[in-house]
Amino acid sequence: MNHKVDIIGASMCFGQPKLGVDFGPDSIRYAGLVEALETQGMNVDDRGNISGQYKVDPVHHSVKEEAGLLNFEEVKDFNIELAEEVDNSVELGRFPLILGGDHSLSIGSIAGISSYYENMGVIWFDAHGDLNDSGSSPSGNIHGMPLAISCGLGHDSLVNLHHPDVKVKHENVVLIGVRDLDAGEREYIKDNNILTFTATDIKEMGIAEVMKRAVGHLKEREVDGLHLSLDVDALDPIETPGTGTPVDGGMTLLESQVAMSVLYDSDMVTSMDLVEVNPLLDNKNMTAEKAVETASFLFGRKQL
Template identity: 65%
Template sequence: MNRVDIIGAATTFGQPRLGVDLGPDALRYANLINEIEKLNIEVNDKGNIYSDIKVNVAEHSQGDANTLKNYDQVMDFNEKLAKSVDESIQQGSFPLIIGGDHSLAIGSLAGISSHYENLGVIWYDAHGDLNNSDTSPSGNIHGMPLAISCGVGDEKLVNLYKDGPKVKPENIVLIGMRDLDEGEKEYISENDILTFTMTDIKEKGISAVMRESLEHLQDKTDGIHLSLDVDALDPMETPGTGTPVDGGLSLSETLSAMTQLHDSNKITSMDLVEVNPLLDDKNKTAQKAVSIASAFFGKKQK
């Protein structure tokens, strides 16, 4: 990749913890652009995308579990994001979408999928994000983007930007799983989605997991999107995130995984999500996220 477009996804609408919309700027303040440019990659910062539909703090994420919370804002934001991502790929750039909560993947995958007949997805996360309006215990849309992208859930969200599913379940690999809801477990089992829990990672080692993931996808996909949630890492590493789960990946494991993905030359786009500076300690999580991005783009580990 010779040119990276940074697209700031300044959304907090997919979940209840305020501040994650500040994540893109926290990453910039942690020298994201300079660190990528050091690797002889041209960086074009496209700035931040915001929803035009405002919601005041008191009304944010209100409603019961049967309500898709901040629905209009999620729809509006992801339409804009999909268009920006689509345009970056048309112009020959690698889109790096920085967030922002994980509901942004609805838009990123919608924009990317127009360019690939069989898009693969590596979902590096503590959570499967495979809930829908029937199975979600909360109504928070950041727990649904992968299901929506597979064609499951609210019709308008499924058909956002372009009609129909954006990815096939058999073209997905889940890595880092340790907090799955019952409906998600059923969907994973019914669709035979390749899944690596933290137990699997500890038993196999991260190198074997990444190798198996790439082998699983290489012959049946024509592009692979990496969607990385910083809560895939243990909260000791990345405290500044909204839904931390103990027992996660270490930074060193994640840097190794990113180096493998870089060396494979198979990844065609990337989300880097759920950095919340209001929950962080001196921007530590953003700094770790920048080191993860740097490894992905080719920085050699000492």
């Protein structure tokens, strides 16, 4: 594990219609993220938030633009800036920890990171697949599309953002915790043979076995970098109520911590997104606190 961690706040809310998720990075900070990482021996540099030039207009926040996509220009421009910031972090030999913000920010984070890896892997912890495009999406919300875009499916200017072409191969992707897939996403997963562990798989097999198989698959693929993208809705809403698209039947806090411990022990993870914390929907910052408690296990926290 790289002990030099850059915290990059991505105050993105344009990929979906609900206000408040742009406050997610600061709510995670207030929940004690820096202290938790420093306790684990990390050298932490908080680089602040990307947000200044992106002003939220509550009246016109949900405007469909290019190809029926919500807030297309804002999402694109924000991700261009985020990709550059993340690229700089990796170039300096640090571990970029990107705080969201909605999940459309992963377009930029993965684009910036993938410049440095020829065979990057991605673990996608999420209740959703985020594998839609403008044709399959029932909403036009880009936060349901970032993984597809990173795999090469979507609007050209998003697919080719920061550097041209596909950022991650389908066979280098593992979905974990999914339990709410659109019809087009199910078809896409099957057509491209993406390794997927549903919430039911976790309950039947146990999270430790799921993670063992996920890590084993990526080792067989000989990935040279591993990006973890963790949406807090992968956990059950009882644990993380402050998120925009909660789905019942998710992981417990303990299961998420076990999963992070397996990844820590693998020494494979080179970057991370921690996304979709919305304090306006939360209960006393509970979701941000659970996000910190989960992430700290990725950086070496143990129960004993």
